[in-house]
Amino acid sequence: MSTILVVEDNEMVANAVAFKLKREGYEVVLALDGREAKKELGQKKFELIITDIMLPYMNGIELIEYAKTNYPSIPIIVLSVANQEKMVMNAFQLGVEDFISKPFNPNELILRVKRVL
Amino acid sequence: MKVDHLFSIFAWLFIAYSILVYLGYLVGALFSFLELREYKQNNLLENEVPLLKTSNLPAVSILAPAYNESVTIIENVRSLLTLNYPAFEIVIINDGSSDDSLEKLIATFQLKKDTSPHYNFIATAEVKAVYKSQLSSFASLTVIDKENGGKADALNAGVNIAEHQLVCCIDVDCILEQDALVKLVKPFLNSTKKKVIAAGGVIRIANSCTIEDGKLVKVELPKSFIARAQLLEYFRAFLMGRMAWSRIDGLLIISGAFGMFDKNLIIEAGGYNTKTVGEDMELLVRMRKMMRKKEVPYEVGFIPNPLCWTEVPEDLNVLSRQRNRWARGCAETLWIHRRMLFNPYYKTLGLLSAPYWFFFEWLAPIIEFIGILFFIYLTFTGQVNWVYSISFFIVVYFLSVLFSITAIFFEEYSFQQYKNLKDIFKLILASFLDPLIFHPLVMWYSIRGNIDLFRKKKGWGKMTRKGFTK
Amino acid sequence: MDLYHQLIAQLEQFYNGSPFYVKFNLCASLLFFLMIFLFILFIVNTRYRKSVIEAKRKTIEKKLSGLINEYLFSDEYEEQPTEDFKNYLQQQSLAKEVAIEQFLIFTENFRGDYIERLRLLFEKVGLADYLFHILKKGFWAEKVKAVYVLSELNIKKRDDLIFPLLLSDHPKLKAHAILYFVKTADNKPLSFLGHLQDDLSLWEQIHIEHILRYYYLGEMPNFSLYLKHRLESVRIFAVRMIRLFNQFESTKALIPMLNEEEPEVKKEVIRTLTALNIIEALPFIMQALKTNVLLVQQEVLRAITEMGNYEMLVALDINLNNPSLAFAFEKAQYQLKLH
Numbered sequence: 047m048s049t050i051l052v053v054e055d056n057e058m059v060a061n062a063v064a065f066k067l068k069r070e071g072y073e074v075v076l077a078l079d080g081r082e083a084k085k086e087l088g089q090k091k092f093e094l095i096i097t098d099i100m101l102p103y104m105n106g107i108e109l110i111e112y113a114k115t116n117y118p119s120i121p122i123i124v125l126s127v128a129n130q131e132k133m134v135m136n137a138f139q140l141g142v143e144d145f146i147s148k149p150f151n152p153n154e155l156i157l158r159v160k161r162v163l
Numbered sequence: 164m165k166v167d168h169l170f171s172i173f174a175w176l177f178i179a180y181s182i183l184v185y186l187g188y189l190v191g192a193l194f195s196f197l198e199l200r201e202y203k204q205n206n207l208l209e210n211e212v213p214l215l216k217t218s219n220l221p222a223v224s225i226l227a228p229a230y231n232e233s234v235t236i237i238e239n240v241r242s243l244l245t246l247n248y249p250a251f252e253i254v255i256i257n258d259g260s261s262d263d264s265l266e267k268l269i270a271t272f273q274l275k276k277d278t279s280p281h282y283n284f285i286a287t288a289e290v291k292a293v294y295k296s297q298l299s300s301f302a303s304l305t306v307i308d309k310e311n312g313g314k315a316d317a318l319n320a321g322v323n324i325a326e327h328q329l330v331c332c333i334d335v336d337c338i339l340e341q342d343a344l345v346k347l348v349k350p351f352l353n354s355t356k357k358k359v360i361a362a363g364g365v366i367r368i369a370n371s372c373t374i375e376d377g378k379l380v381k382v383e384l385p386k387s388f389i390a391r392a393q394l395l396e397y398f399r400a401f402l403m404g405r406m407a408w409s410r411i412d413g414l415l416i417i418s419g420a421f422g423m424f425d426k427n428l429i430i431e432a433g434g435y436n437t438k439t440v441g442e443d444m445e446l447l448v449r450m451r452k453m454m455r456k457k458e459v460p461y462e463v464g465f466i467p468n469p470l471c472w473t474e475v476p477e478d479l480n481v482l483s484r485q486r487n488r489w490a491r492g493c494a495e496t497l498w499i500h501r502r503m504l505f506n507p508y509y510k511t512l513g514l515l516s517a518p519y520w521f522f523f524e525w526l527a528p529i530i531e532f533i534g535i536l537f538f539i540y541l542t543f544t545g546q547v548n549w550v551y552s553i554s555f556f557i558v559v560y561f562l563s564v565l566f567s568i569t570a571i572f573f574e575e576y577s578f579q580q581y582k583n584l585k586d587i588f589k590l591i592l593a594s595f596l597d598p599l600i601f602h603p604l605v606m607w608y609s610i611r612g613n614i615d616l617f618r619k620k621k622g623w624g625k626m627t628r629k630g631f632t633k
Numbered sequence: 634m635d636l637y638h639q640l641i642a643q644l645e646q647f648y649n650g651s652p653f654y655v656k657f658n659l660c661a662s663l664l665f666f667l668m669i670f671l672f673i674l675f676i677v678n679t680r681y682r683k684s685v686i687e688a689k690r691k692t693i694e695k696k697l698s699g700l701i702n703e704y705l706f707s708d709e710y711e712e713q714p715t716e717d718f719k720n721y722l723q724q725q726s727l728a729k730e731v732a733i734e735q736f737l738i739f740t741e742n743f744r745g746d747y748i749e750r751l752r753l754l755f756e757k758v759g760l761a762d763y764l765f766h767i768l769k770k771g772f773w774a775e776k777v778k779a780v781y782v783l784s785e786l787n788i789k790k791r792d793d794l795i796f797p798l799l800l801s802d803h804p805k806l807k808a809h810a811i812l813y814f815v816k817t818a819d820n821k822p823l824s825f826l827g828h829l830q831d832d833l834s835l836w837e838q839i840h841i842e843h844i845l846r847y848y849y850l851g852e853m854p855n856f857s858l859y860l861k862h863r864l865e866s867v868r869i870f871a872v873r874m875i876r877l878f879n880q881f882e883s884t885k886a887l888i889p890m891l892n893e894e895e896p897e898v899k900k901e902v903i904r905t906l907t908a909l910n911i912i913e914a915l916p917f918i919m920q921a922l923k924t925n926v927l928l929v930q931q932e933v934l935r936a937i938t939e940m941g942n943y944e945m946l947v948a949l950d951i952n953l954n955n956p957s958l959a960f961a962f963e964k965a966q967y968q969l970k971l972h
Contacts (some may be wrong), residue, residue, distance in 0.1 A: 151745035213843030554658035563666035
């Protein structure tokens, strides 16, 4: 079964996403900020990254840049508030596979995860 | 026998005075606590997004006078340009700098002379030119180049040119939080029954903090004692003093480093007074008097959030010039508005605020200084009652420490900027040292200020800055 | 021990033998010293308690988020038992507070049928009743929060409890009651305006505007219905909203308002007519120049700059004695010459 790295600074949302994904049978690792995510990437093999953009220490854009250079084979789905158009464009330019804007429907998230994997 | 008698009178006077101070302290602490609590309750659910997205927020003109700020000016303007606010302009007033501030501004922001008509609602020193940027991304930037006329004169030139209904006067080297304007404008939005004439904020100390691109990234406790002592002083002045005065709407000063005003009322009041170095205090007092005379119900807002950070002097010469200026400003303002003192017509203002400033802000260092001279005289003539003197000293010492400790408590209660418990202990230690080291110094500077005032000395009191970026 | 008694005795003797002012000083010093000591203890204790509460919060959060997730993502959520959840909330005093925060976070982040599930759960575990109880008995700041949470979760079972708050003396309570009615409305979001006694603050106007723009899904109200409202601030608000939502059909109703007395309303009307570019209104707007209020006169000049031309401006019969007006005129001239 695929392992997914979820990067989200709000613990409630992170837990909910993890809960839902686990129900669908995925294995989930949580990271609450960009730095933690970077560490996890070095330790484990992931099939997918789901990340927020507004993150403490190392923001999502930096994290995507890092992941796309060092682990180009892992697909990335961004899950974030899309109040800045520039940010969405930026993410796509860096090569992310999908963008889900908050507020989101968890069922939709699962469908998009299935499509990417 | 004679000396004993004198002591008796002196002792009674002191007891009366200290009871007054003590009561003042208690009431002040209580009011400030109530005001802070109410502010917190009122702002628990504040969400600024609607304010940022509307077109109905009053537009603001930021006025920043600059005098020889070449080292930091570009960085500061860039940081101002990124403030979160839906509609604002920045007006930099180059007050006859002798350095290359203007050239730098022109080159960086591609400024071009602006030919549109202007009107001097308030008379100022000659404006040489007004510049606007040719680049659309800096369309909100205006630079005024004028003959040197002092800070008040520079601000008046800014008021003349300001496009918007509200003006926010700042020191150009201050570091503003991203949401500083949105927070400071709130008093103007909430009142329906009273006219809000101005709003002020807390000034915080940026020494030793991490600053990147003109933005405050990490709050740190200042490393030097002199800056820590000023930190305690600012806590006492803002979190205790002004908060309490705000509760009874008796604020007499909005710091020149960060305050928002209704532009038309500034013009109506005649603008900043160029003949005093305490222009920030003098203007608010004059605006209040004007409103009282017009019999329009009004109020002055005060926001305790940490919104404006400034570097305080660590160099004693610079500190001495600053305090000298403050002492003169205070004395001049009180003198200009002396008719207000104990005048029941002005209510809180005349019966409480003005007397407070007179006795505790202006007179206190002078009384203290005379006391010390008297003590020295007695020592030399061998007439000192040592038991009395020492006990007297201990009370005063403990009371000053208590003031600072209470102020630290208010910081803890309000916004808790220093997360590390160690920092709090460092501040407590500084509170114990402050009355012995820093306080006498500041007292001496304000005595010098008063002496200079009588000798008629004027000027900006140049402040040399280190600049934040290392 | 003896030494100690001796010391005390000596101090007592010293104190008794001192004149009154020394006594006063000693007592005051002791009092201040004690207060310093107490304050320091208090500060340290506050920090300590904060960290304890923080830790407690963390455990509660973990437990609750598990419970909410269990319910939210179960397939037969409607039959899912909630007794455990309910009991847990009853035991811990902090738990209700944390739970409410979590519900707010979930509602903010989720979309679709999950919102409905959240609301159902919120009611089932008794949190809605808890808020209703606060609305009946609570302190004003608690009431404000209750109203806010109910409006965010769209729980509109007890409008009757919130209705009286529209007339509250407490500005924040009144403000949030207003926002509650706008936010929970499926249609006619402004019907509360009829019951309003006090003026709308600018803060309230801006927040209502925000909800109408970004949350309200029903049919946009016809703002011209409020142009005759007895509160000046409501009339101003209506004029502004006509501008914001481009309600051209209301411009006919706006023109007679140029004869209103309040200069603020007049100014706002002129601004709206200008923004919507109603050139036919320009002669009526120019009539308003006769009002001797600077605010209105400046706005008229601005309207001419936007919709008129240089000839119109110079042909104006206008008294330029007031320097501010003269300046506005000069500025208008300058701008019209540019084009």
